[in-house]
Amino acid sequence: MQAAVAVTPADIPELLLGLATVRPVFLWGAPGIGKSSLVRKFADSLGLECVSLLGTQLAPEDLIGVPQIRDGRSVFCPPEAIARDEPYCLFLDELNAATPDVQKAFYSLILDRRIGSYELPAGSIVIGAGNRATDNALARPIASALVNRLTHVHLQASAADWLVWAGESGIHPWITDYLTDRPDHLWSPPPKTEEPFSTPRSWHMLSDALHSFGTGLDEQTLKIIAHGTLTPAHAVSFCGYAKIVRHTFGIEAIMKGDASWPAALGDRDLLYYLAEAFRGRLVKELPARKEHVSPALRQSAYRFKSLLVQLAEISVEVAQTVVADDADGLPVLPGWFLIEAARDMPRLVEARR
DSSP: OOOSSEEEEEHHHHHHHHTTTTEEEEEETTTTTHHHHHHHHHHHHHHHEEEEEEGGGGOOOHHHEEEEETTTTTEEETTTTTOOOSEEEEEEEEESSOHHHHHHHHHHHIIISHHHHHHHHEEEEEEEEEEGGGSSSOOOOOOOHHTSEEEEEEEEOOOHHHHHHHTTTTOOOOHHHHHHGGGGSSSSOSSSSSOOOHHHHHHHHHHHHHHHHEEEEEEEEHHHHTTTTHHHHHHHHHHHHHHHHHOOHHHHHHHHHHHHSOOGGHHHHHHHHHHHHHHHHHHHHSSSSSSGGOOOHHHHHHHHHHHHHHHHHHHHHHHHHHHHOOSSOOOOOHHHHHHHHHHHHHHHHTTTT
């Protein structure tokens, strides 16, 4: 299902309070962005126990129950997890990943709030959740009759919301500081191949690992756990950031001339991170139009071009990432600066000999 309007985690409690208390709701969203934890937190805010049923691990009889003979008649007895006397939150996780037979077994719970003769206690709420087919996750079509009886809410990751939560939840400071600088690295689309990718969940896992290893964590182990949880490009960048935290390197010192680009082959991840930080600084400081360049900024622009030459002497590939277009093929840096950099490059190279 495609999202017409997407909401962030901060919007969910108020939406669910108005929606889930009167009708069943289905939360759509990519893996690892916190759907399950949001539902559990919402249920807790209402004082309701959250009972989770995982669609991919159920058979129809797990919901309908097994028959018993009572007064000469067979009666289906729903499982104890569902058949409760007090109101609760029934969370149908991965509902659209369940087999068609299991989805059919959910119909009566969702549509009529009952299984056989058992009816959900008054005050109970029903919330489903699942991934989208575009997330390269297991997702089956939901029958139109069921789609039409659910209120659909599309959730998207929000770095601002997640960082607020992270600050309250003991997430490792390296991660909160890094994602404050690079909020675009909180989430990346699931890849088509079997490899890790960045989500709020994977950053949380990395935080747990960093806490577990503590101060004795060496660079090789950091690389292993970062590449084992994050999108490869994000892992390289994060490892570069961690080196900055541990060492004296920093883009500020390089731009002031107090430090130079790290040239050692073993510091290539650090070089990539610094190059990204340099690119971000250029985007922030250089105006879009040349006529807006002040004399002081003109001197800074000359320094920027010189640093670009120094970076290219270490790695042309890394230097190209600084001036590269965005994913849509559009220039990120101002055109006047790119033209001047190309024009002045030979002279700057000669000046360094």
